[in-house]
Amino acid sequence: MAAPALVALAHGSRDPRSAATIKALVDEVKAMRPDLKVEAAFLELSKPSFQTVVDRLVKAGHDEIVVVPLLLTEAYHAKVDVPSAVTEATTRHPGVQIRATSILGLEAHFLEVLDLRMREALAASRVRELDALVLAAAGSSDPLANQAVARLARVWGARHKLPVTAAFASASPPATGEAVRTFRAEGRRHIAVASLFLAPGFLPDRAAELALEAGAIAVSAPLGAHPELARTILARYAVGAVELVPV
Numbered sequence: 473m474a475a476p477a478l479v480a481l482a483h484g485s486r487d488p489r490s491a492a493t494i495k496a497l498v499d500e501v502k503a504m505r506p507d508l509k510v511e512a513a514f515l516e517l518s519k520p521s522f523q524t525v526v527d528r529l530v531k532a533g534h535d536e537i538v539v540v541p542l543l544l545t546e547a548y549h550a551k552v553d554v555p556s557a558v559t560e561a562t563t564r565h566p567g568v569q570i571r572a573t574s575i576l577g578l579e580a581h582f583l584e585v586l587d588l589r590m591r592e593a594l595a596a597s598r599v600r601e602l603d604a605l606v607l608a609a610a611g612s613s614d615p616l617a618n619q620a621v622a623r624l625a626r627v628w629g630a631r632h633k634l635p636v637t638a639a640f641a642s643a644s645p646p647a648t649g650e651a652v653r654t655f656r657a658e659g660r661r662h663i664a665v666a667s668l669f670l671a672p673g674f675l676p677d678r679a680a681e682l683a684l685e686a687g688a689i690a691v692s693a694p695l696g697a698h699p700e701l702a703r704t705i706l707a708r709y710a711v712g713a714v715e716l717v718p719v
Contacts, residue, residue: 476536476571476716477509477529478709481522481557483542483549484514485673491518493671494542496697501705508709509534515553526561526570536569537561538712540705542670543575544609545617550575573712576670576704578624583631585700586666589692594664597690601662604635604655606688608648608679609668611640618644621668628666639665639683641675649682656687663687669694670701 480501482494491514498512509532513525520528522539529537541554558572586607594602607625612618622638629636639651646654648665655663665683669676671694680691695701 474534475508476538476713477511477534478705479511479513479522479525479529479537479539480705481513481515481539481541481554482518482670484516484518485671486517487673489672493694493696494518497542497670497701497705500697500699500702504699504702505706515549515557522557523561523564526565526568530565530568535567536716537571538709538716539570539572540708540712541572541575542705544578544668544670545612545614545620546575546577547612547614547617569716571712571716573708576701576708578620578668579704580624580627581700582695583624583628585695585698586628586668586692588698589695590664590666590690593690593692599662599664599689602634602664604637604660604663605629605632606637606639606648606651606655606663606665606683607668608639608641608665608676608683610675611643613643624668635660639679641679647682648679648688649686652683652686652688661687662689664690664692666692667694671696
């Protein structure tokens with residue numbers, strides 16, 4: 473019996489760098505599991521759409537599909553958009569089992585990737601000293617999603633024995649520039665900003681712009697296509713595949 477197909481479902485962006493990064497991440501997954509049918513799909517703004525990918529898989533004979541949402545927090549997209557997309561696909565293909573897993577989330581081991589991207593940014597800026605960090609994320613109107621980012625920021629700060637503030641590119645204060653200025657008002661001058669985004673796009677660009685304008689000495693690139701994220705996608709898939717097995 474063939475294993476269920478895996479659809480890595482991202483939000484999507486008008487910025488072509490975003491889709492390219494997601495597809496590179498999915499290529500990492502494919503390299504780890506060449507035996508699986510693995511597809512990238514997007515909720516909006518980028519192609520291919522989720523419904524298009526499901527149609528393609530069904531036409532190819534797949535009757536079990538595991539959807540891994542490439543989302544970092546349990547906000548609106550995770551709670552509303554993904555379930556709605558899965559429901560629509562299931563309605564259109566009543567003989568097909570489609571299971572959405574937990575989101576990618578904010579795993580503590582993602583801090584390894586965050587540290588790597590930060591070291592790259594510091595090296596590019598020739599920075600050797602830090603006295604504060606800002607963890608920049610998309611932000612949400614859902615306070616629980618923002619609290620998850622703040623918790624990760626505390627863990628990251630404890631890891632480096634530095635003060636860390638969570639900042640947000642939309643929907644919730646503080647913005648990255650505000651967070652940097654607050655640290656500077658405390659007398660700190662060597663402040664770096666980490667981009668807690670999966671891929672490049674408008675929000676990470678805006679967060680970086682505001683941070684640099686406020687005096688940040690370096691801003692890291694988004695997490696991007698990294699094996700640690702690919703392994704987490706496969707871990708989510710494994711749970712979803714098991715849930716499809718009849719009891």
